[in-house]
Structures are given as C-alpha cells and as structure tokens.
Amino acid sequence: MKLTDYIDPKCIKVDLSSQYKEEVVEELVFLLADCIDGKVDPDAVYNAVMMRESEGSTGLEKGIAIPHAKCDYVDRLRIAIGISRDGIDFDSQDGEPSKLFFLMVAPRNEAGPHVQAIARIVKITTMEGVKSKLLKANNAERVIEIINGIENGG
Helix, strand or coil, X not given: CCHHHCEEEEEEECCCCCCCHHHHHHHHHHHHHHHCCCCCCHHHHHHHHHHHHHHCCCECCCCEECCXXXXXCCCCCEEEXXXXXXXXXXXXXXXXXXXEEEEEEEECCCCHHHHHHHHHHHHHHCCCXXXXXXXXXXXXXXXXXXXXXXXXXX
C-alpha cells in the first residue's frame, strides 16, 4: 500500500489555523470535502469522526494524530493531512500536543486499506527524521515528496 495513492495534494494544509481538537477535525474535513468536489457532506463526515473520537482519542504519541471514521459519504479511502508547527491539544496518549494530523475517511464496507493506512502512517512517522522533515515542509508538494521518498525506499 502506498499512502500517496490516497492523498490528493489539494488535501494537505501545511499551516493549520485551528487551535482546538474540534477545529482541526472540522478544518481537515472541509478540506477533504473541497478536494472531492463537494460530493461529501462535511457535517456528516465531521460527526462520524467526532463520534469515533468520543470512543477514544486518536491522538497518538510524539505529535501524531490520526482522526478517522467510516461513513457512507466516500467511495474509497481518503486522507487529508494537516500540519501545526506549534501543536494542538488532541488528547494524545503521551499528553503532548499533536503536530501532524492524518484525517482518514473510508467507506463502511471497506476494512483493508483503512487499517493498512493507519499502520503505514505510524510506521512512516516513527522513522528517524521523518516527522521533522514533514514539520519543515512549506507546501503540499514537499509533503508528498517526503512520503513518496520513504515509500520508494529513499
């Protein structure tokens, strides 16, 4: 699985304006909805992601958060990426602010890519130097270039 197969560069925001967890989810959901030409009900996707968050935070450790949900509003796995250099409280497992956000939305009837993508994001973001490279990225193309480089063995 290549993450970049599920990420449109238009679904990457390197300077999130959000300051709170709910705002991050909303900002990334609306970004995702814009990327798929409004074929998604952003309110319904937001509610699905926040429902999942109510079951347990998807704020992992070391500045990574992977808010996600399954819903009927997407045709395949979709990923939006947001970066907050200052960090945002996302109720992470280590209590530290999250800086890299990978919002994932998948169809209800599709399990494989969703689970594989979470595992892939965790693997990539825990590799030496990757997180700092992503945090320094100044545009979506650079984010894709970094992820592609890792996925292609670079």
